Amino acid sequence: MNEVSSASAAIAVIDWQALSLSLQLASATALLLLPLAIWLARLLAWSQFRHQGALEAAILLPLVLPPTVLGYYLLLGFGGASPLGQAYHALTGRALVFSFDGLLAASLIFNLPFAVQPMQRSFAAIPREVREAAWVSGLSRWQTFLRIELPLAWPGIAAALALTFAHTLGEFGVVLMVGGSLPGETKTVAIAIYDQAQAFNDAAAAGMSALLLVLSFVAVLLVSRLGRSALRR
Protein backbone atom coordinates (compact mmCIF):
# COMPACT_ATOMS: atom_id res chain seq x y z
CA MET A 1 0.00 0.00 0.00
CA ASN A 2 2.83 2.23 0.99
CA GLU A 3 4.74 1.42 -2.23
CA VAL A 4 1.74 2.18 -4.45
CA SER A 5 1.28 5.56 -2.84
CA SER A 6 4.98 6.39 -3.22
CA ALA A 7 4.86 5.39 -6.90
CA SER A 8 1.81 7.54 -7.52
CA ALA A 9 3.53 10.33 -5.62
CA ALA A 10 6.52 10.00 -7.97
CA ILE A 11 4.21 10.22 -11.00
CA ALA A 12 2.49 13.22 -9.44
CA VAL A 13 5.75 15.12 -8.99
CA ILE A 14 7.02 14.55 -12.54
CA ASP A 15 7.21 17.86 -14.37
CA TRP A 16 5.00 16.90 -17.29
CA GLN A 17 5.45 20.26 -18.98
CA ALA A 18 9.24 19.77 -19.01
CA LEU A 19 8.89 16.19 -20.21
CA SER A 20 6.56 17.19 -23.00
CA LEU A 21 8.96 19.95 -24.04
CA SER A 22 11.86 17.49 -24.05
CA LEU A 23 9.90 15.04 -26.19
CA GLN A 24 8.94 17.80 -28.62
CA LEU A 25 12.55 18.96 -28.83
CA ALA A 26 13.84 15.42 -29.34
CA SER A 27 11.28 14.61 -32.05
CA ALA A 28 11.78 17.89 -33.89
CA THR A 29 15.58 17.48 -33.75
CA ALA A 30 15.46 13.92 -35.07
CA LEU A 31 13.02 14.87 -37.83
CA LEU A 32 14.94 17.94 -39.00
CA LEU A 33 18.34 16.24 -38.74
CA LEU A 34 17.21 13.24 -40.80
CA PRO A 35 17.55 14.83 -44.27
CA LEU A 36 20.52 17.00 -43.29
CA ALA A 37 22.45 14.11 -41.75
CA ILE A 38 21.67 11.77 -44.68
CA TRP A 39 23.00 14.39 -47.08
CA LEU A 40 26.15 14.94 -45.01
CA ALA A 41 26.68 11.22 -44.41
CA ARG A 42 26.49 10.36 -48.14
CA LEU A 43 28.76 13.26 -48.98
CA LEU A 44 31.38 12.14 -46.45
CA ALA A 45 31.02 8.45 -47.28
CA TRP A 46 31.38 8.67 -51.05
CA SER A 47 32.97 11.94 -52.11
CA GLN A 48 36.45 13.23 -51.81
CA PHE A 49 36.83 16.97 -51.66
CA ARG A 50 39.08 19.68 -50.26
CA HIS A 51 38.82 20.26 -46.53
CA GLN A 52 36.89 17.01 -46.07
CA GLY A 53 38.95 16.27 -42.96
CA ALA A 54 38.15 19.68 -41.50
CA LEU A 55 34.43 19.18 -42.11
CA GLU A 56 34.51 15.74 -40.49
CA ALA A 57 36.39 17.15 -37.49
CA ALA A 58 33.90 20.02 -37.16
CA ILE A 59 30.99 17.57 -37.15
CA LEU A 60 32.70 15.47 -34.46
CA LEU A 61 33.55 18.51 -32.30
CA PRO A 62 30.37 18.45 -30.14
CA LEU A 63 31.42 14.97 -28.96
CA VAL A 64 34.53 16.25 -27.23
CA LEU A 65 33.83 19.92 -26.52
CA PRO A 66 32.57 20.71 -22.98
CA PRO A 67 28.82 21.49 -23.38
CA THR A 68 29.32 24.81 -21.65
CA VAL A 69 31.93 25.84 -24.22
CA LEU A 70 29.68 24.87 -27.11
CA GLY A 71 26.76 26.57 -25.35
CA TYR A 72 28.79 29.71 -24.82
CA TYR A 73 29.66 30.01 -28.52
CA LEU A 74 26.08 29.28 -29.55
CA LEU A 75 24.90 31.95 -27.12
CA LEU A 76 27.28 34.41 -28.75
CA GLY A 77 26.26 33.32 -32.25
CA PHE A 78 22.51 33.35 -31.58
CA GLY A 79 22.41 36.45 -29.33
CA GLY A 80 20.47 39.62 -30.15
CA ALA A 81 23.71 41.41 -31.02
CA SER A 82 24.84 38.74 -33.50
CA PRO A 83 24.02 38.97 -37.22
CA LEU A 84 22.24 35.59 -37.03
CA GLY A 85 20.16 36.63 -34.03
CA GLN A 86 19.25 39.93 -35.67
CA ALA A 87 18.34 38.32 -38.97
CA TYR A 88 16.17 35.75 -37.20
CA HIS A 89 14.43 38.47 -35.21
CA ALA A 90 13.82 40.55 -38.33
CA LEU A 91 12.39 37.51 -40.10
CA THR A 92 10.19 36.02 -37.37
CA GLY A 93 9.92 38.65 -34.66
CA ARG A 94 11.29 36.14 -32.14
CA ALA A 95 14.63 35.80 -30.38
CA LEU A 96 17.01 32.88 -30.93
CA VAL A 97 18.30 32.76 -27.36
CA PHE A 98 16.19 31.73 -24.40
CA SER A 99 13.52 30.42 -26.78
CA PHE A 100 12.42 27.02 -28.05
CA ASP A 101 13.58 27.99 -31.56
CA GLY A 102 17.09 28.68 -30.33
CA LEU A 103 17.09 25.48 -28.30
CA LEU A 104 16.11 23.51 -31.40
CA ALA A 105 18.84 25.17 -33.48
CA ALA A 106 21.42 24.35 -30.79
CA SER A 107 20.08 20.82 -30.52
CA LEU A 108 20.57 20.31 -34.27
CA ILE A 109 24.20 21.33 -33.92
CA PHE A 110 25.15 19.33 -30.81
CA ASN A 111 23.45 16.22 -32.24
CA LEU A 112 25.28 16.30 -35.59
CA PRO A 113 27.92 13.68 -34.67
CA PHE A 114 25.30 11.33 -33.21
CA ALA A 115 23.24 11.54 -36.39
CA VAL A 116 25.99 11.67 -39.04
CA GLN A 117 28.41 9.04 -37.73
CA PRO A 118 26.19 5.91 -37.80
CA MET A 119 24.68 6.96 -41.13
CA GLN A 120 28.10 7.63 -42.67
CA ARG A 121 29.28 4.18 -41.64
CA SER A 122 26.28 2.43 -43.15
CA PHE A 123 26.42 4.39 -46.42
CA ALA A 124 30.16 3.72 -46.67
CA ALA A 125 29.42 -0.01 -46.35
CA ILE A 126 27.41 -0.01 -49.62
CA PRO A 127 29.86 -1.04 -52.39
CA ARG A 128 30.26 1.53 -55.14
CA GLU A 129 29.55 -1.18 -57.70
CA VAL A 130 26.10 -1.79 -56.25
CA ARG A 131 25.09 1.83 -56.84
CA GLU A 132 26.68 1.73 -60.28
CA ALA A 133 24.78 -1.46 -61.07
CA ALA A 134 21.58 0.44 -60.26
CA TRP A 135 22.53 3.28 -62.61
CA VAL A 136 23.41 0.98 -65.52
CA SER A 137 20.17 -0.90 -64.84
CA GLY A 138 18.39 2.38 -65.66
CA LEU A 139 17.55 3.64 -62.18
CA SER A 140 17.85 7.40 -61.75
CA ARG A 141 19.94 8.76 -58.87
CA TRP A 142 16.74 9.43 -56.91
CA GLN A 143 15.36 5.92 -57.59
CA THR A 144 18.73 4.46 -56.62
CA PHE A 145 18.59 6.41 -53.35
CA LEU A 146 15.07 5.26 -52.51
CA ARG A 147 15.26 1.63 -53.66
CA ILE A 148 18.88 0.65 -53.07
CA GLU A 149 20.67 3.06 -50.72
CA LEU A 150 17.94 3.68 -48.14
CA PRO A 151 17.01 0.01 -47.60
CA LEU A 152 20.69 -0.92 -47.30
CA ALA A 153 21.56 1.95 -44.96
CA TRP A 154 18.40 1.92 -42.85
CA PRO A 155 19.89 0.19 -39.75
CA GLY A 156 22.42 3.02 -39.55
CA ILE A 157 19.77 5.64 -40.16
CA ALA A 158 17.44 4.21 -37.51
CA ALA A 159 20.34 3.92 -35.07
CA ALA A 160 21.23 7.56 -35.73
CA LEU A 161 17.65 8.65 -35.04
CA ALA A 162 17.44 6.66 -31.79
CA LEU A 163 20.78 8.05 -30.58
CA THR A 164 19.79 11.61 -31.48
CA PHE A 165 16.45 11.24 -29.70
CA ALA A 166 17.98 9.84 -26.50
CA HIS A 167 20.85 12.31 -26.51
CA THR A 168 18.50 15.30 -26.89
CA LEU A 169 16.43 14.14 -23.89
CA GLY A 170 19.56 14.05 -21.76
CA GLU A 171 21.49 17.15 -22.92
CA PHE A 172 21.98 19.60 -20.07
CA GLY A 173 24.86 22.03 -20.46
CA VAL A 174 24.11 23.43 -23.90
CA VAL A 175 20.40 23.63 -23.11
CA LEU A 176 21.00 25.61 -19.95
CA MET A 177 23.43 28.00 -21.66
CA VAL A 178 21.31 28.70 -24.73
CA GLY A 179 17.82 28.27 -23.33
CA GLY A 180 18.05 29.20 -19.69
CA SER A 181 15.30 27.49 -17.76
CA LEU A 182 12.04 29.09 -18.80
CA PRO A 183 9.10 26.81 -17.88
CA GLY A 184 7.14 25.78 -20.96
CA GLU A 185 9.68 27.38 -23.30
CA THR A 186 13.15 26.03 -22.60
CA LYS A 187 12.97 24.04 -19.36
CA THR A 188 13.61 20.45 -20.41
CA VAL A 189 13.30 17.40 -18.21
CA ALA A 190 17.06 17.24 -17.64
CA ILE A 191 17.00 20.76 -16.21
CA ALA A 192 13.89 19.99 -14.19
CA ILE A 193 15.76 17.11 -12.55
CA TYR A 194 18.60 19.48 -11.67
CA ASP A 195 16.17 22.03 -10.21
CA GLN A 196 14.38 19.40 -8.14
CA ALA A 197 17.66 17.94 -6.84
CA GLN A 198 18.85 21.43 -5.90
CA ALA A 199 15.61 21.96 -3.99
CA PHE A 200 16.08 18.60 -2.14
CA ASN A 201 12.90 17.34 -3.82
CA ASP A 202 14.20 13.77 -4.01
CA ALA A 203 10.99 12.05 -5.07
CA ALA A 204 10.59 14.22 -8.17
CA ALA A 205 14.28 13.96 -9.12
CA ALA A 206 14.19 10.18 -8.67
CA GLY A 207 11.00 9.73 -10.69
CA MET A 208 12.18 11.77 -13.66
CA SER A 209 15.70 10.28 -13.56
CA ALA A 210 14.22 6.77 -13.65
CA LEU A 211 12.08 7.74 -16.64
CA LEU A 212 15.08 9.14 -18.55
CA LEU A 213 17.08 6.04 -17.63
CA VAL A 214 14.42 3.75 -19.11
CA LEU A 215 14.00 5.86 -22.27
CA SER A 216 17.76 6.02 -22.86
CA PHE A 217 18.19 2.29 -22.24
CA VAL A 218 15.45 1.46 -24.76
CA ALA A 219 17.09 3.75 -27.32
CA VAL A 220 20.54 2.20 -26.87
CA LEU A 221 19.03 -1.30 -26.97
CA LEU A 222 17.34 -0.41 -30.24
CA VAL A 223 20.62 0.84 -31.67
CA SER A 224 22.51 -2.32 -30.79
CA ARG A 225 19.74 -4.56 -32.15
CA LEU A 226 19.71 -2.64 -35.42
CA GLY A 227 23.48 -2.92 -35.56
CA ARG A 228 23.27 -6.69 -35.19
CA SER A 229 20.57 -7.04 -37.84
CA ALA A 230 22.78 -5.03 -40.20
CA LEU A 231 25.66 -7.43 -39.52
CA ARG A 232 23.51 -10.46 -40.28
CA ARG A 233 22.68 -9.32 -43.78
Added chain:
Amino acid sequence: MKLVARLEQSAPIPLAADIACDSGELLALVGPSGSGKSTILRCLAGLHRPAGGSVRCGDETWFDAVRGIDVTPQRRRVGFVFQHYALFPHLSAQANVMLALQHLPARERAAKARHWLARSKLEGLEERRPAELSGGQQQRVAIARALAREPQVLLLDEAFSAVDQVTRRKLLRQLIEMRRSLAIPIVLVTHDLEEAALLADRMTVLHHGRTLQTAPPDEVLARPASALVARLTDQPNIFFGQVVEQLPASDTTLIDWLGKPLQANHHPKAAVGDRVCWVVPEAGVILVRDHQTDRENTFAATVSERLAWRGHATVTARVGDGREARLSFAIGSAVAQRRGIVPGACIALQLQKAAICLLPVDPLGGRQFGP
Protein backbone atom coordinates in the same frame (compact mmCIF):
# COMPACT_ATOMS: atom_id res chain seq x y z
CA MET B 1 25.31 -1.57 -84.57
CA LYS B 2 28.98 -1.05 -83.90
CA LEU B 3 30.68 0.16 -80.75
CA VAL B 4 33.63 2.42 -81.47
CA ALA B 5 35.59 4.26 -78.82
CA ARG B 6 38.73 6.32 -78.55
CA LEU B 7 39.65 7.04 -74.92
CA GLU B 8 42.38 9.37 -73.70
CA GLN B 9 43.47 10.54 -70.30
CA SER B 10 46.68 10.89 -68.32
CA ALA B 11 45.38 10.31 -64.76
CA PRO B 12 44.41 8.46 -62.59
CA ILE B 13 45.25 5.63 -65.03
CA PRO B 14 46.78 6.69 -68.36
CA LEU B 15 44.60 5.78 -71.34
CA ALA B 16 45.29 5.88 -75.08
CA ALA B 17 42.91 3.18 -76.22
CA ASP B 18 41.06 2.42 -79.44
CA ILE B 19 38.19 -0.02 -79.11
CA ALA B 20 35.99 -1.34 -81.90
CA CYS B 21 33.43 -4.11 -81.58
CA ASP B 22 30.80 -5.14 -84.12
CA SER B 23 27.30 -6.48 -83.54
CA GLY B 24 27.43 -10.13 -82.55
CA GLU B 25 31.17 -9.92 -82.01
CA LEU B 26 32.87 -10.70 -78.73
CA LEU B 27 35.94 -8.56 -78.10
CA ALA B 28 38.23 -9.52 -75.21
CA LEU B 29 40.33 -6.84 -73.52
CA VAL B 30 43.39 -8.54 -72.07
CA GLY B 31 46.37 -7.21 -70.18
CA PRO B 32 47.99 -7.32 -66.76
CA SER B 33 46.47 -5.73 -63.65
CA GLY B 34 46.57 -1.96 -63.87
CA SER B 35 46.58 -1.95 -67.67
CA GLY B 36 43.31 -0.01 -67.69
CA LYS B 37 40.96 -2.80 -68.83
CA SER B 38 38.26 -2.13 -66.25
CA THR B 39 38.60 1.64 -66.61
CA ILE B 40 37.92 1.28 -70.35
CA LEU B 41 34.78 -0.74 -69.61
CA ARG B 42 33.65 1.89 -67.11
CA CYS B 43 34.21 4.61 -69.74
CA LEU B 44 32.03 2.68 -72.21
CA ALA B 45 29.26 2.38 -69.60
CA GLY B 46 29.45 6.05 -68.60
CA LEU B 47 30.67 5.27 -65.07
CA HIS B 48 33.96 7.03 -65.69
CA ARG B 49 34.55 10.13 -67.77
CA PRO B 50 37.90 10.18 -69.60
CA ALA B 51 39.62 13.49 -70.34
CA GLY B 52 39.37 13.07 -74.09
CA GLY B 53 38.04 10.93 -76.91
CA SER B 54 34.64 9.64 -77.89
CA VAL B 55 32.30 6.67 -77.52
CA ARG B 56 29.82 5.84 -80.28
CA CYS B 57 27.30 3.05 -80.47
CA GLY B 58 25.63 2.66 -83.84
CA ASP B 59 24.56 6.16 -84.83
CA GLU B 60 24.33 7.38 -81.21
CA THR B 61 27.13 9.39 -79.63
CA TRP B 62 27.45 8.49 -75.95
CA PHE B 63 30.53 10.54 -75.25
CA ASP B 64 32.43 13.22 -77.10
CA ALA B 65 34.93 15.33 -75.19
CA VAL B 66 35.18 17.98 -77.91
CA ARG B 67 31.43 18.44 -78.34
CA GLY B 68 30.82 18.20 -74.60
CA ILE B 69 28.51 15.17 -74.91
CA ASP B 70 28.36 12.74 -71.98
CA VAL B 71 25.23 10.56 -71.88
CA THR B 72 24.44 9.23 -68.40
CA PRO B 73 24.79 5.49 -67.67
CA GLN B 74 20.99 5.36 -67.26
CA ARG B 75 20.49 6.41 -70.90
CA ARG B 76 23.28 4.41 -72.54
CA ARG B 77 21.49 1.05 -72.46
CA VAL B 78 24.45 -1.11 -71.59
CA GLY B 79 24.27 -4.44 -69.81
CA PHE B 80 27.09 -4.52 -67.28
CA VAL B 81 28.20 -7.66 -65.42
CA PHE B 82 30.50 -6.59 -62.58
CA GLN B 83 33.44 -8.65 -61.33
CA HIS B 84 31.72 -9.43 -58.02
CA TYR B 85 28.28 -9.18 -59.67
CA ALA B 86 27.10 -6.20 -57.55
CA LEU B 87 23.67 -7.76 -57.01
CA PHE B 88 21.31 -5.80 -54.77
CA PRO B 89 21.74 -7.79 -51.53
CA HIS B 90 18.36 -6.89 -50.02
CA LEU B 91 16.35 -8.03 -53.05
CA SER B 92 15.41 -11.46 -54.39
CA ALA B 93 16.84 -12.70 -57.68
CA GLN B 94 13.58 -11.78 -59.41
CA ALA B 95 13.48 -8.30 -57.87
CA ASN B 96 17.10 -7.79 -58.93
CA VAL B 97 16.15 -8.48 -62.53
CA MET B 98 12.89 -6.48 -62.29
CA LEU B 99 14.81 -3.33 -61.39
CA ALA B 100 16.52 -3.51 -64.77
CA LEU B 101 13.14 -3.55 -66.51
CA GLN B 102 12.29 0.13 -65.96
CA HIS B 103 11.61 0.46 -69.69
CA LEU B 104 8.57 -1.87 -69.38
CA PRO B 105 5.19 -1.10 -67.79
CA ALA B 106 5.24 -2.15 -64.10
CA ARG B 107 2.71 -4.98 -64.56
CA GLU B 108 4.84 -6.75 -67.19
CA ARG B 109 8.06 -6.72 -65.20
CA ALA B 110 7.54 -9.78 -62.98
CA ALA B 111 6.78 -12.11 -65.90
CA LYS B 112 9.64 -10.73 -67.96
CA ALA B 113 12.07 -11.08 -65.04
CA ARG B 114 11.06 -14.76 -64.67
CA HIS B 115 11.64 -15.20 -68.40
CA TRP B 116 15.20 -13.86 -68.14
CA LEU B 117 15.92 -15.95 -65.05
CA ALA B 118 14.65 -19.04 -66.87
CA ARG B 119 16.97 -18.26 -69.78
CA SER B 120 19.82 -18.22 -67.27
CA LYS B 121 18.61 -21.61 -65.97
CA LEU B 122 17.54 -20.24 -62.60
CA GLU B 123 13.96 -21.53 -62.40
CA GLY B 124 12.86 -22.14 -58.84
CA LEU B 125 15.41 -19.73 -57.40
CA GLU B 126 13.46 -16.54 -58.12
CA GLU B 127 12.69 -15.75 -54.51
CA ARG B 128 16.20 -16.32 -53.16
CA ARG B 129 18.35 -13.43 -52.08
CA PRO B 130 21.92 -13.21 -53.43
CA ALA B 131 23.39 -14.46 -50.13
CA GLU B 132 21.32 -17.65 -50.54
CA LEU B 133 22.76 -18.36 -54.01
CA SER B 134 26.07 -19.98 -54.99
CA GLY B 135 28.73 -17.95 -56.78
CA GLY B 136 27.77 -19.42 -60.15
CA GLN B 137 24.07 -18.74 -59.56
CA GLN B 138 24.85 -15.16 -58.55
CA GLN B 139 26.78 -14.69 -61.76
CA ARG B 140 23.81 -16.01 -63.78
CA VAL B 141 21.47 -13.58 -62.00
CA ALA B 142 23.92 -10.80 -62.87
CA ILE B 143 23.87 -11.84 -66.54
CA ALA B 144 20.06 -12.10 -66.50
CA ARG B 145 19.86 -8.61 -65.01
CA ALA B 146 22.27 -7.22 -67.61
CA LEU B 147 20.35 -8.78 -70.52
CA ALA B 148 16.93 -7.84 -69.12
CA ARG B 149 17.72 -4.25 -69.93
CA GLU B 150 17.74 -5.30 -73.60
CA PRO B 151 21.07 -3.55 -73.93
CA GLN B 152 22.72 -2.23 -77.06
CA VAL B 153 26.09 -3.40 -75.71
CA LEU B 154 27.00 -6.11 -73.18
CA LEU B 155 30.03 -5.44 -70.97
CA LEU B 156 31.56 -8.19 -68.80
CA ASP B 157 34.19 -7.20 -66.24
CA GLU B 158 36.22 -10.26 -65.12
CA ALA B 159 32.83 -11.94 -64.90
CA PHE B 160 34.27 -15.44 -64.58
CA SER B 161 37.11 -14.84 -62.15
CA ALA B 162 35.23 -15.12 -58.85
CA VAL B 163 34.06 -18.73 -59.23
CA ASP B 164 35.83 -22.07 -58.99
CA GLN B 165 37.27 -23.80 -62.05
CA VAL B 166 34.41 -26.30 -62.53
CA THR B 167 31.69 -23.64 -62.25
CA ARG B 168 33.70 -21.41 -64.53
CA ARG B 169 33.68 -24.01 -67.31
CA LYS B 170 29.90 -24.37 -67.00
CA LEU B 171 29.37 -20.62 -67.09
CA LEU B 172 31.69 -20.20 -70.07
CA ARG B 173 29.78 -22.88 -71.98
CA GLN B 174 26.53 -21.14 -71.13
CA LEU B 175 27.82 -17.80 -72.38
CA ILE B 176 28.98 -19.41 -75.62
CA GLU B 177 25.45 -20.81 -76.10
CA MET B 178 23.81 -17.52 -75.17
CA ARG B 179 26.02 -15.54 -77.52
CA ARG B 180 24.46 -17.08 -80.59
CA SER B 181 21.20 -15.28 -79.91
CA LEU B 182 22.76 -11.94 -79.01
CA ALA B 183 23.21 -9.60 -81.95
CA ILE B 184 25.00 -6.89 -79.99
CA PRO B 185 28.65 -6.01 -79.38
CA ILE B 186 30.01 -7.85 -76.34
CA VAL B 187 33.16 -6.61 -74.61
CA LEU B 188 34.79 -8.94 -72.09
CA VAL B 189 37.56 -7.85 -69.75
CA THR B 190 39.77 -10.69 -68.60
CA HIS B 191 43.30 -11.37 -67.47
CA ASP B 192 42.85 -15.01 -68.49
CA LEU B 193 44.21 -15.67 -71.97
CA GLU B 194 42.59 -19.08 -72.20
CA GLU B 195 39.20 -17.52 -71.50
CA ALA B 196 39.87 -14.88 -74.16
CA ALA B 197 40.99 -17.49 -76.70
CA LEU B 198 37.93 -19.64 -75.98
CA LEU B 199 35.30 -16.89 -76.17
CA ALA B 200 36.61 -14.01 -78.22
CA ASP B 201 36.36 -13.33 -81.94
CA ARG B 202 39.07 -10.74 -81.52
CA MET B 203 41.20 -9.63 -78.64
CA THR B 204 42.77 -6.31 -77.78
CA VAL B 205 46.04 -6.43 -75.84
CA LEU B 206 46.51 -3.53 -73.43
CA HIS B 207 49.52 -2.19 -71.56
CA HIS B 208 49.42 0.94 -69.39
CA GLY B 209 46.10 1.93 -70.95
CA ARG B 210 47.46 1.69 -74.51
CA THR B 211 46.02 -0.72 -77.07
CA LEU B 212 48.96 -2.62 -78.54
CA GLN B 213 47.27 -5.04 -80.90
CA THR B 214 43.76 -6.07 -81.90
CA ALA B 215 43.34 -9.32 -83.82
CA PRO B 216 41.76 -12.79 -83.56
CA PRO B 217 43.31 -14.65 -80.59
CA ASP B 218 45.10 -17.18 -82.82
CA GLU B 219 46.68 -14.41 -84.81
CA VAL B 220 47.81 -12.52 -81.69
CA LEU B 221 49.46 -15.70 -80.46
CA ALA B 222 51.02 -16.60 -83.81
CA ARG B 223 51.86 -13.08 -84.99
CA PRO B 224 52.30 -10.76 -82.01
CA ALA B 225 52.79 -7.16 -83.10
CA SER B 226 55.73 -6.67 -80.76
CA ALA B 227 57.92 -8.43 -78.20
CA LEU B 228 55.81 -6.73 -75.51
CA VAL B 229 52.61 -8.26 -76.90
CA ALA B 230 54.36 -11.63 -76.98
CA ARG B 231 55.36 -11.22 -73.34
CA LEU B 232 51.92 -9.98 -72.27
CA THR B 233 50.27 -12.94 -73.97
CA ASP B 234 52.56 -15.28 -72.08
CA GLN B 235 54.50 -16.56 -75.09
CA PRO B 236 57.25 -18.79 -73.73
CA ASN B 237 59.56 -18.72 -76.75
CA ILE B 238 60.82 -15.16 -77.16
CA PHE B 239 64.43 -14.83 -78.32
CA PHE B 240 66.87 -12.40 -79.89
CA GLY B 241 69.16 -12.83 -82.87
CA GLN B 242 70.87 -10.95 -85.68
CA VAL B 243 69.91 -10.85 -89.35
CA VAL B 244 72.80 -12.28 -91.36
CA GLU B 245 71.33 -12.65 -94.85
CA GLN B 246 68.23 -11.67 -96.84
CA LEU B 247 67.17 -14.22 -99.49
CA PRO B 248 63.93 -12.92 -101.00
CA ALA B 249 64.11 -15.45 -103.86
CA SER B 250 63.75 -18.38 -101.44
CA ASP B 251 61.44 -16.39 -99.13
CA THR B 252 64.02 -16.53 -96.36
CA THR B 253 65.54 -14.21 -93.80
CA LEU B 254 68.52 -15.86 -92.20
CA ILE B 255 69.20 -15.15 -88.52
CA ASP B 256 72.16 -15.99 -86.36
CA TRP B 257 70.85 -17.63 -83.20
CA LEU B 258 73.24 -19.03 -80.62
CA GLY B 259 75.91 -19.06 -83.31
CA LYS B 260 73.80 -21.18 -85.68
CA PRO B 261 71.73 -20.16 -88.72
CA LEU B 262 67.97 -19.98 -88.31
CA GLN B 263 65.64 -19.64 -91.29
CA ALA B 264 62.53 -17.50 -91.06
CA ASN B 265 60.12 -16.44 -93.76
CA HIS B 266 61.42 -13.42 -95.64
CA HIS B 267 60.90 -10.20 -93.71
CA PRO B 268 61.60 -7.24 -96.04
CA LYS B 269 61.78 -4.61 -93.27
CA ALA B 270 64.73 -6.18 -91.50
CA ALA B 271 68.20 -5.30 -92.83
CA VAL B 272 71.34 -7.41 -92.63
CA GLY B 273 73.07 -6.67 -89.30
CA ASP B 274 69.80 -5.73 -87.51
CA ARG B 275 69.22 -7.16 -84.08
CA VAL B 276 65.73 -8.65 -84.02
CA CYS B 277 63.39 -10.32 -81.61
CA TRP B 278 61.77 -13.52 -82.77
CA VAL B 279 58.93 -15.59 -81.42
CA VAL B 280 57.84 -19.12 -82.12
CA PRO B 281 54.55 -20.45 -80.67
CA GLU B 282 54.69 -23.74 -78.79
CA ALA B 283 52.88 -25.38 -81.71
CA GLY B 284 55.70 -24.33 -84.06
CA VAL B 285 58.26 -26.46 -82.20
CA ILE B 286 58.35 -30.08 -83.37
CA LEU B 287 60.00 -33.06 -81.76
CA VAL B 288 61.91 -34.84 -84.58
CA ARG B 289 63.29 -38.38 -84.74
CA ASP B 290 67.03 -39.07 -84.79
CA HIS B 291 67.18 -39.72 -88.55
CA GLN B 292 65.46 -36.38 -89.31
CA THR B 293 68.05 -34.11 -87.67
CA ASP B 294 69.29 -32.85 -91.05
CA ARG B 295 66.07 -30.90 -91.54
CA GLU B 296 66.21 -27.08 -91.56
CA ASN B 297 66.14 -25.25 -88.20
CA THR B 298 66.79 -28.40 -86.21
CA PHE B 299 68.61 -28.04 -82.90
CA ALA B 300 69.89 -30.53 -80.35
CA ALA B 301 68.32 -29.98 -76.93
CA THR B 302 68.23 -31.41 -73.40
CA VAL B 303 64.90 -31.79 -71.61
CA SER B 304 64.85 -29.81 -68.37
CA GLU B 305 61.21 -30.05 -67.33
CA ARG B 306 58.00 -31.92 -68.17
CA LEU B 307 54.63 -30.78 -66.82
CA ALA B 308 51.69 -33.04 -67.61
CA TRP B 309 48.04 -32.10 -67.26
CA ARG B 310 44.95 -33.82 -68.69
CA GLY B 311 46.75 -35.72 -71.42
CA HIS B 312 48.95 -32.81 -72.49
CA ALA B 313 52.56 -32.26 -71.57
CA THR B 314 54.42 -28.96 -71.66
CA VAL B 315 58.11 -29.65 -72.12
CA THR B 316 60.97 -27.20 -71.59
CA ALA B 317 64.35 -27.99 -73.16
CA ARG B 318 67.78 -26.32 -73.11
CA VAL B 319 69.25 -25.50 -76.52
CA GLY B 320 72.88 -24.58 -77.32
CA ASP B 321 76.02 -25.28 -75.39
CA GLY B 322 77.63 -22.00 -74.35
CA ARG B 323 74.88 -19.42 -74.77
CA GLU B 324 71.82 -21.31 -73.61
CA ALA B 325 68.20 -20.74 -74.43
CA ARG B 326 65.07 -22.46 -73.16
CA LEU B 327 62.52 -23.67 -75.71
CA SER B 328 59.05 -24.70 -74.66
CA PHE B 329 56.72 -26.98 -76.63
CA ALA B 330 53.62 -29.10 -76.14
CA ILE B 331 53.01 -32.76 -76.95
CA GLY B 332 50.57 -35.44 -75.89
CA SER B 333 51.41 -37.08 -72.56
CA ALA B 334 51.36 -40.52 -74.20
CA VAL B 335 53.87 -39.43 -76.86
CA ALA B 336 56.10 -37.94 -74.17
CA GLN B 337 55.95 -41.23 -72.31
CA ARG B 338 56.68 -43.35 -75.39
CA ARG B 339 59.57 -41.20 -76.59
CA GLY B 340 61.17 -41.10 -73.14
CA ILE B 341 60.82 -37.33 -72.69
CA VAL B 342 62.04 -37.00 -69.12
CA PRO B 343 64.39 -34.42 -67.59
CA GLY B 344 67.92 -35.05 -68.84
CA ALA B 345 66.87 -36.76 -72.10
CA CYS B 346 68.65 -35.62 -75.29
CA ILE B 347 66.26 -34.73 -78.11
CA ALA B 348 66.18 -32.85 -81.41
CA LEU B 349 63.73 -30.02 -82.02
CA GLN B 350 62.75 -28.42 -85.29
CA LEU B 351 61.53 -24.82 -85.35
CA GLN B 352 59.08 -24.50 -88.20
CA LYS B 353 60.24 -21.77 -90.55
CA ALA B 354 56.73 -20.45 -91.25
CA ALA B 355 55.89 -20.28 -87.55
CA ILE B 356 58.81 -18.00 -86.70
CA CYS B 357 57.71 -14.41 -86.32
CA LEU B 358 60.29 -11.58 -86.54
CA LEU B 359 59.69 -8.49 -84.42
CA PRO B 360 61.39 -5.18 -83.78
CA VAL B 361 63.55 -5.24 -80.66
CA ASP B 362 62.19 -2.18 -78.91
CA PRO B 363 58.44 -2.64 -78.54
CA LEU B 364 57.56 0.94 -77.57
CA GLY B 365 60.08 2.74 -79.78
CA GLY B 366 57.98 2.30 -82.91
CA ARG B 367 57.98 -0.59 -85.34
CA GLN B 368 61.44 0.01 -86.76
CA PHE B 369 64.05 -2.67 -87.06
CA GLY B 370 67.60 -1.56 -86.29
CA PRO B 371 71.09 -2.62 -85.32
